[in-house]
Amino acid sequence: MNKPLTENTEFITSSLNGLQSDPKTLQSKWFYDPAGSALFEEITQLPEYYPTRTELSILEAEADALAGFLRDGAALVELGSGASVKTRLLLDAAPQLGHYVPLDISAQFLKQSAADLARDYPALEVQPIVADFMRDVVFPPALENASKVAFFPGSTLGNLDQGQAVELLAKVGAWPGIDSFILGLDLVKDTEVLINAYNDSAGVTAAFNLNLLRRLNREAGATFDLVNFAHDARWNESAQRIEMHLVSKRAHDVTIGEATISFQEGESIHTENSHKYTADSIRDIAKTAGWQVTEMLLDPKEFFAVSVLKR
Numbered sequence: 001m002n003k004p005l006t007e008n009t010e011f012i013t014s015s016l017n018g019l020q021s022d023p024k025t026l027q028s029k030w031f032y033d034p035a036g037s038a039l040f041e042e043i044t045q046l047p048e049y050y051p052t053r054t055e056l057s058i059l060e061a062e063a064d065a066l067a068g069f070l071r072d073g074a075a076l077v078e079l080g081s082g083a084s085v086k087t088r089l090l091l092d093a094a095p096q097l098g099h100y101v102p103l104d105i106s107a108q109f110l111k112q113s114a115a116d117l118a119r120d121y122p123a124l125e126v127q128p129i130v131a132d133f134m135r136d137v138v139f140p141p142a143l144e145n146a147s148k149v150a151f152f153p154g155s156t157l158g159n160l161d162q163g164q165a166v167e168l169l170a171k172v173g174a175w176p177g178i179d180s181f182i183l184g185l186d187l188v189k190d191t192e193v194l195i196n197a198y199n200d201s202a203g204v205t206a207a208f209n210l211n212l213l214r215r216l217n218r219e220a221g222a223t224f225d226l227v228n229f230a231h232d233a234r235w236n237e238s239a240q241r242i243e244m245h246l247v248s249k250r251a252h253d254v255t256i257g258e259a260t261i262s263f264q265e266g267e268s269i270h271t272e273n274s275h276k277y278t279a280d281s282i283r284d285i286a287k288t289a290g291w292q293v294t295e296m297l298l299d300p301k302e303f304f305a306v307s308v309l310k311r
């Protein structure tokens, strides 16, 4: 299979491109190599990182209501592959489902989580599709006509800027047979709560951020010395997002193959945007993309929203 090789080439070219831009950037989608995925799992357990457990509490409390949106024989199509507790909460509440279709760019991850779910839900047709859901998803003929409900938990949509988010929602809205969209999004709240969620006291988020440089050293032969960079989480008020940066502590050079990247003291590499929404801004992007929000399920503190969108 040539997928890992292609992905590696894309990681290196896109990273070189970002590091040669001004301001410097690296794409957050590259956080999730095996080490990064393990660190993210650890993040979801941190006391400061409320999104995962809050969304879970909403899904738990409202699983039956959400299952009501899944028709007999329908396909639940998850953006990103979930062998996760969240997926299982929905599957448990909706025995009438016909298909579970996880979409993921990582064939290996997809295979494992699909196998786990197929074993635990023998009545369900588990049909993973290796696909980048930002591009066009092609469904196999057997799924073409199935009624589809998209599921995008975890506030992962928050990584996209508004234009990209609308584009993705519109793309999903054009899938054949698409009926509803269950969308989990983190909400705007007290700035300190937000920043602490991305700057935990145990330093796990810092390690997660710095792992991008480690990955470039491993996979691209880069010469990043991690002690030269500091993790930084900032609230960007006008863009309503948390930004993660890696800030160079001193002026120095790093090489990646033939390329030399020069850093000034205090210069940052912008590594992630995590957009936070309000009830209004969720309705806005949905409407712009041709959807209507019919349900918005919140936790008591109103930290997180699970919305149900209809065509």
Ligand code: AVJ
Pocket (backbone or CB within 6 Å): 043, 051, 154, 155, 156, 158, 159, 197, 198, 205, 272, 273, 274
């Ligand atoms: C997986 C994109 C939802 O933005 O909160 C966690 C990733 N970054 N801590 C988020 C993340 C730093 C996470 N998402």
